[in-house]
Amino acid sequence: MTDFDDWLRATFAETQGFTLLIVLVGTQEGRVNLLRSAHLHVIGDDIAWPVMAAHLDGSGVAWDAVALFRAGREGLVADGIAKERLDQLMRALNGDRTLIRDGEFFNRDGLRLRLDDAEPQVPILN
Known part of the structure; x- marks a missing residue:
């Protein structure tokens, strides 16, 4: 079980189906x-993180x-609304x-990540 699996099950139990916007990050x-x-x-809660990660790959x-x-x-x-909201x-x-x-942020292992503010860095000039 991963954090993703827990989140998916809880969200599906709350909604009985939802549309998910996915953004892959480097x-x-x-x-x-x-x-x-x-x-x-998302019309069920049976997709485990390894399967989801394979789709993302x-x-x-x-x-x-x-x-x-x-x-x-x-x-x-609807698909049209989802596309507009994704844009x-x-x-x-x-x-x-x-x-x-504002979303749910997971690493490649399906574990939650947190996005912290970074200090501005001075550019390195050669």
Whole structure:
């Protein structure tokens, strides 16, 4: 069992189905890079983290973490609405990575991550 598994079961029990906005993240050199995004309709709580991670690996990018957001409080939403909300989310995240805190943030092992503020770093000039 992972933190993801616990979160998925609890969220599904609360909603009986929801649409998930998925953002794959790279965390190299202290930076948070947005890599790929998608949406997923969750209609059961039986997907375990290893299966979910394998699906995420199918994106074709080397990811370090995933940020997950519910598309809306209403539970399941239509594909068109999910796509629109994902586009809005990506625009917002491009402007402010700290919005990841509003979602669920997991590492490659399905364990919760926390996004802390970083101190500005002086550029290194050669």
